[in-house]
Amino acid sequence: MLRSTQIDLVSRLRDLVINKTTTYLDDLWLIPTSHYIDAERARREMDSLFAVEPVIAARSSQLAEPGAYLSVKVMGVPLILVRQDDGSVRAVGNACRHRGTQLVEEGSCGVAKTFQCPYHGWKYASDGRLSRVPHHFESFVPMEKRLWGLVNYPAAERHGFIWVRTSPGDDVLDIGALLGDLDAELEAHDLANWRLAREEVFDEAMNWKTVADGILDPYHPEFVHPETVGPYINNNVYVFDAFTEHAARLVMSKKSIGEADLDELHENPAKYLFPNYVLLPNTFMVFQSRHFEVWTIEPHPTDPQRSLTHIRILTSPGFTDETEHAEYVEQNWALFQKVAYTEDWGVARRAQKGIASGAFTDTIVGRNEAPVHFMHSFIGKRLGDGSDGLRLLGEGPQPSDMKC
Numbered sequence: 001m002l003r004s005t006q007i008d009l010v011s012r013l014r015d016l017v018i019n020k021t022t023t024y025l026d027d028l029w030l031i032p033t034s035h036y037i038d039a040e041r042a043r044r045e046m047d048s049l050f051a052v053e054p055v056i057a058a059r060s061s062q063l064a065e066p067g068a069y070l071s072v073k074v075m076g077v078p079l080i081l082v083r084q085d086d087g088s089v090r091a092v093g094n095a096c097r098h099r100g101t102q103l104v105e106e107g108s109c110g111v112a113k114t115f116q117c118p119y120h121g122w123k124y125a126s127d128g129r130l131s132r133v134p135h136h137f138e139s140f141v142p143m144e145k146r147l148w149g150l151v152n153y154p155a156a157e158r159h160g161f162i163w164v165r166t167s168p169g170d171d172v173l174d175i176g177a178l179l180g181d182l183d184a185e186l187e188a189h190d191l192a193n194w195r196l197a198r199e200e201v202f203d204e205a206m207n208w209k210t211v212a213d214g215i216l217d218p219y220h221p222e223f224v225h226p227e228t229v230g231p232y233i234n235n236n237v238y239v240f241d242a243f244t245e246h247a248a249r250l251v252m253s254k255k256s257i258g259e260a261d262l263d264e265l266h267e268n269p270a271k272y273l274f275p276n277y278v279l280l281p282n283t284f285m286v287f288q289s290r291h292f293e294v295w296t297i298e299p300h301p302t303d304p305q306r307s308l309t310h311i312r313i314l315t316s317p318g319f320t321d322e323t324e325h326a327e328y329v330e331q332n333w334a335l336f337q338k339v340a341y342t343e344d345w346g347v348a349r350r351a352q353k354g355i356a357s358g359a360f361t362d363t364i365v366g367r368n369e370a371p372v373h374f375m376h377s378f379i380g381k382r383l384g385d386g387s388d389g390l391r392l393l394g395e396g397p398q399p400s401d402m403k404c
């Protein structure tokens with residue numbers, strides 16, 4: 001983050017703290033509870049959002065050399081990511097075009113010049129072209145091999161992440177355009193050179209938006225984290241800057257920002273800031289000076305009340321001592337487990353259960369919940385819901401008028 005941005009952020013946050021105020025929406029909004037439980041809604045999100053928008057599939061460092069491949073499943077779609085000879089990355093379907101057999105084991109990685117199907121030996125080049133069909137001449141003419149390569153999915157690299165779109169095509173993904181000015185800010189962090197220190201995927205009984213609502217929420221820390229991070233954060237005080245409809249920055253502040261004088265703040269502004277970068281549809285990056293905690297949340301492919309959250313810890317290139325690095329990662333992983341897995345997801349799992357109880361038809365977004373509104377209105381626009389998929393409190397049928 002540029003120093004000028006840090007100074008702007010500390011000034012704005014300090015003003016909010018001193019004036020006992022925060023960032024407010026103009027209105028109150030209602031989110032239908034069906035958005036968190038309904039299978040038809042989940043299908044529409046998959047078709048109109050997740051099959052359309054680029055999402056993060058891996059780190060670039062996981063494909064270090066030409067021929068390096070990684071088998072991943074993104075939104076339920078099995079893909080092989082392959083580093084090409086020219087240094088670019090391709091995403092191809094992990095499914096043989098003959099009878100559909102997966103070419104490589106799910107979750108596997110390695111280096112290969114070709115992929116040979118284990119069933120009848122069809123062979124594909126690392127760019128997905130079909131190069132060999134046993135008994136082609138006698139058995140498959142006039143099938144044209146050039147038309148039977150692996151299915152191509154758009155892929156791109158930016159800031160050390162590999163992004164894919166999970167519907168097939170040859171389109172070019174312009175991630176920089178999606179990020180707007182956030183692109184330069186991530187560049188200033190030199191994010192491409194941060195190291196993937198640890199990763200894990202959590203399959204949890206929560207709709208993906210239930211998890212996302214929590215990471216976008218500046219209203220809860222004092223209640224949910226009273227003994228961990230709560231005492232260090234100004235609860236319910238935040239600034240929220242949208243760069244594009246996909247990208248935003250949510251920043252909270254350290255408790256002491258209200259007492260610090262301006263010289264002190266300007267000397268080390270970063271010390272007072274807790275930034276969280278929002279990369280819609282489904283990635284959130286919490287920045288903590290020496291590491292990023294990156295959350296990429298996927299809907300479960302079949303159960304709207306489950307989701308898969310991929311947590312990645314990326315550490316700063318500034319580490320030189322491996323032992324120190326290992327201890328740092330261990331400590332921060334333990335902190336993630338306590339603060340996020342136990343505390344944040346503890347209430348989020350309960351929220352999902354309450355929503356699923358069917359006791360009411362809407363939840364409510366307060367004026368102090370601009371980041372939550374930002375995400376839900378983005379989804380609503382993608383799904384063509386009108387009114388951003390949400391309703392204003394006081395407009396149309398209201399919860400109190402409705403029979404539940």
Ligand code: FES
Pocket residue numbers: 096097098099100101117118119120121122
């Ligand atoms: S299914 Fe792959 S070669 Fe037959």
Ligand SMILES: [Fe+2]
Pocket residue numbers: 214220221224225339344
């Ligand atoms: Fe939290």
